[in-house]
Amino acid sequence: MRSPASAALRRARRLARKRFTDPARKRGLLVAFEGPDGSGKTTQRKLFKTWLKSEGYDVVTTKWNSSDLIKPIIKSRKAVRALSPEEFSLLHGADFRHRVEQVILPALWEGKLVIADRFLFTGLARDVARGLDLDWVLKLYQPLLWPDLVFYFAVSPVTSGKRVTATRMPSFYEAGQDITDVDDPVESYQRFITRVIREYESLALIFNFITVDAEQSIGEQHRLIRALFLEGQQRPWSKWNVDAVAEWLALDGARR
Amino acid sequence: MRRADTAKPRLIAVDGVEASAVLAAAKAALAASTPGAPAARGGISRWDASGIFQDLAVADDEAGVPSARTLLLLYAADLAFRLRWQIRPALAEGRTVVVAPYVDTAVAFGRAAGLQAAWLTNLFSFAPRAAERHFVHVREAHATGAKGGFAAFACDRTGGGADSRNSRRLLEETAARLRRADKGRTLRGGRSSPKPLL
Numbered sequence: 047m048r049s050p051a052s053a054a055l056r057r058a059r060r061l062a063r064k065r066f067t068d069p070a071r072k073r074g075l076l077v078a079f080e081g082p083d084g085s086g087k088t089t090q091r092k093l094f095k096t097w098l099k100s101e102g103y104d105v106v107t108t109k110w111n112s113s114d115l116i117k118p119i120i121k122s123r124k125a126v127r128a129l130s131p132e133e134f135s136l137l138h139g140a141d142f143r144h145r146v147e148q149v150i151l152p153a154l155w156e157g158k159l160v161i162a163d164r165f166l167f168t169g170l171a172r173d174v175a176r177g178l179d180l181d182w183v184l185k186l187y188q189p190l191l192w193p194d195l196v197f198y199f200a201v202s203p204v205t206s207g208k209r210v211t212a213t214r215m216p217s218f219y220e221a222g223q224d225i226t227d228v229d230d231p232v233e234s235y236q237r238f239i240t241r242v243i244r245e246y247e248s249l250a251l252i253f254n255f256i257t258v259d260a261e262q263s264i265g266e267q268h269r270l271i272r273a274l275f276l277e278g279q280q281r282p283w284s285k286w287n288v289d290a291v292a293e294w295l296a297l298d299g300a301r302r
Numbered sequence: 303m304r305r306a307d308t309a310k311p312r313l314i315a316v317d318g319v320e321a322s323a324v325l326a327a328a329k330a331a332l333a334a335s336t337p338g339a340p341a342a343r344g345g346i347s348r349w350d351a352s353g354i355f356q357d358l359a360v361a362d363d364e365a366g367v368p369s370a371r372t373l374l375l376l377y378a379a380d381l382a383f384r385l386r387w388q389i390r391p392a393l394a395e396g397r398t399v400v401v402a403p404y405v406d407t408a409v410a411f412g413r414a415a416g417l418q419a420a421w422l423t424n425l426f427s428f429a430p431r432a433a434e435r436h437f438v439h440v441r442e443a444h445a446t447g448a449k450g451g452f453a454a455f456a457c458d459r460t461g462g463g464a465d466s467r468n469s470r471r472l473l474e475e476t477a478a479r480l481r482r483a484d485k486g487r488t489l490r491g492g493r494s495s496p497k498p499l500l
């Protein structure tokens with residue numbers, strides 16, 4: 047049976063395809079920065095954004111777990127350590143979906159460049175490190191929105207641990223204490239981040255991330271990112287993105 | 303003869319769009335499931351035990367309107383909470399739990415909103431199968447003033463307000479999907495209650 051919602055989705059899919067294949071249209075770009083805590087990706091993201099703006103790009107930044115709607119819900123539950131791995135995963139998936147619909151896709155549709163400080167791969171790496179099934183978690187994020195470029199900032203678990211604990215104590219969930227059963231946050235973090243990095247490394251292979259050696263100097267990393275961006279920005283939009291864009295258009299159709 | 307107080311613990315699902323009717327049916331199902339054995343009754347697990355939707359309801363308008371997909375991810379998070387703190391502990395203690403609503407209401411809403419069945423099946427794959435599934439139907443969902451439950455909340459949020467045509471249409475479509483799910487289950491030989499609960 048076909049509902050009115052399905053008919054709207056079919057119309058939106060046609061509109062999305064047309065937009066994707068129109069060479070006269072300036073399309074947006076989506077660049078994701080991924081990596082474990084302490085890998086320096088936020089520093090690189092800020093440098094990259096400054097450079098892009100100097101080059102004339104209209105840049106929008108979105109961070110992990112930052113939607114105005116869902117973030118307070120997650121924050122209050124983290125504070126009382128009330129989340130199971132499934133709840134943790136589902137709530138972060140909801141936060142991501144809301145940002146895709148409210149921030150990322152509107153900006154891309156307007157031809158802006160979106161930098162995502164962490165993307166859905168953060169959810170995958172952390173949730174699988176918490177024992178959840180990769181296939182189940184990946185499907186939560188459907189319809190998938192693929193970035194044009196994913197920079198993965200690779201560091202060892204030891205480096206990540208040293209950098210994170212040099213200035214602060216890892217929080218309960220950051221340290222993975224919900225699943226390690228280790229009382230010491232630093233020790234727990236070391237165990238948990240080892241698992242997270244193992245998952246990231248698998249994802250880097252599966253999804254063809256651009257790996258940046260995050261143990262290099264900040265300047266070297268930044269120069270490499272600029273060069274790789276200039277090479278990579280001409281890629282066509284992934285066909286995978288049609289479904290994600292079409293669903294958003296169908297939701298937001300009246301305004302397009 | 304089997305003693306009532308050694309009855310096997312069961313997860314009983316009651317689904318529908320009309321919250322007050324679903325609750326009444328849940329109470330009837332609980333009473334019918336363990337006649338003469340109150341100690342074996344685990345109680346009723348209701349929507350939003352986690353308070354997620356209560357928090358959502360008081361969020362600023364500027365935070366943006368959640369889509370059907372976002373609401374269903376939140377529903378699944380709430381259900382995971384209910385399973386962890388209410389349903390599984392009660393079953394482990396040998397009690398019967400009536401879950402009202404369970405998965406069918408959410409799936410019906412998702413399908414009415416145009417989401418794919420495969421995505422919904424994956425989303426709720428962590429939820430154990432109910433030993434019994436009951437459906438509470440209404441002839442015209444919007445005409446009954448269905449409110450207070452997940453279906454009405456979700457249709458209201460995604461359809462543009464309780465009084466909007468879209469919301470009413472979505473609620474009717476959700477109710478129709480539940481009727482079809484009930485009919486399909488009966489045709490496939492699924493277990494249903496011998497007598498109507500209400």
